Amino acid sequence: MAVADIQTVQYTTEDVSSIGAACRIVAETFEVLRPHVRPGVTTIELDAIAEDFIRTKGGVPAFKGYAVDGQEFPASLCISIDEEVVHGIPGNRQLKAGQIVSVDCGVQLNGFFGDSAYTYGVGEISTEKQRLLDVTQASLMDGIAAAIEGGRVYDIAKAVQTRVESAGFSVVRELVGHGVGRHLHEEPPVPNFVPGLLHRSRYPNVKLRKGMVLAIEPMVNTGLYHVHTANDGWTVYTADGKAAAHFEHTIAIDGGTPRILTKLD
Numbered sequence: 536m537a538v539a540d541i542q543t544v545q546y547t548t549e550d551v552s553s554i555g556a557a558c559r560i561v562a563e564t565f566e567v568l569r570p571h572v573r574p575g576v577t578t579i580e581l582d583a584i585a586e587d588f589i590r591t592k593g594g595v596p597a598f599k600g601y602a603v604d605g606q607e608f609p610a611s612l613c614i615s616i617d618e619e620v621v622h623g624i625p626g627n628r629q630l631k632a633g634q635i636v637s638v639d640c641g642v643q644l645n646g647f648f649g650d651s652a653y654t655y656g657v658g659e660i661s662t663e664k665q666r667l668l669d670v671t672q673a674s675l676m677d678g679i680a681a682a683i684e685g686g687r688v689y690d691i692a693k694a695v696q697t698r699v700e701s702a703g704f705s706v707v708r709e710l711v712g713h714g715v716g717r718h719l720h721e722e723p724p725v726p727n728f729v730p731g732l733l734h735r736s737r738y739p740n741v742k743l744r745k746g747m748v749l750a751i752e753p754m755v756n757t758g759l760y761h762v763h764t765a766n767d768g769w770t771v772y773t774a775d776g777k778a779a780a781h782f783e784h785t786i787a788i789d790g791g792t793p794r795i796l797t798k799l800d
Contacts, residue, residue, distance in 0.1 A: 557642045557649035593644065608624070635667070674698035680694065683743065688738070704755050756779045
């Protein structure tokens with residue numbers, strides 16, 4: 536697909552404000568969850584806390600019932616532990632000290648969407664896991680800093696990839712960021728790596744324009760970047776069994792200073 540064929544959306548200031556309202560509920564949800572991410576809590580308990588808060592704020596959990604190939608996601612949050620990269624299904628599994636748990640949250644509010652992810656440490660975690668979290672979060676901020684009007688998607692990708700690989704970690708290739716706004720997933724795809732020549736039609740180097748809203752989301756593995764999908768059809772996990780982290784913000788392109796919409800002031 537040529538770059539010209541990608542139908543990106545440039546949202547009005549009013550629309551970005553509406554997206555921002557959904558994003559604020561997402562950001563608040565992470566703060567509500569923070570004290571509950573502790574040893575002994577089950578992932579389904581975290582999911583219930585999040586759903587109750589989102590609905591209390593007038594929002595709708597964007598992931599619950601989200602369908603891919605006719606299969607609906609059954610929960611409000613994606614909760615992924617240690618070697619699980621993304622899309623983990625909440626259940627009766629209890630968190631244990633030393634684990635890291637990635638939580639992905641989406642909210643629909645008045646027809647607009649916000650999307651973000653955060654990886655928490657459960658109790659005391661190892662130095663290597665903490666370094667993974669620090670590098671992944673730093674790579675997200677590097678990617679956001681590169682998301683300026685007149686730049687291109689690959690500027691974001693290069694910034695993320697450079698930070699991650701210079702630290703000795705790897706970025707997942709099978710999953711990427713995306714546009715977001717009136718739909719949970721919109722054009723353009725936003726990879727966390729600069730694609731090779733043979734894959735650039737899949738991930739076009741779209742020009743960034745004012746009013747575009749993007750979900751930038753590095754998914755970073757301690758070891759190799761290869762991943763598999765579990766039999767549940769959703770949970771993605773590292774092929775080598777090593778830990779992964781996931782951080783994400785929804786941002787708006789606004790001149791030379793990107794606006795992070797899923798961040799509390």
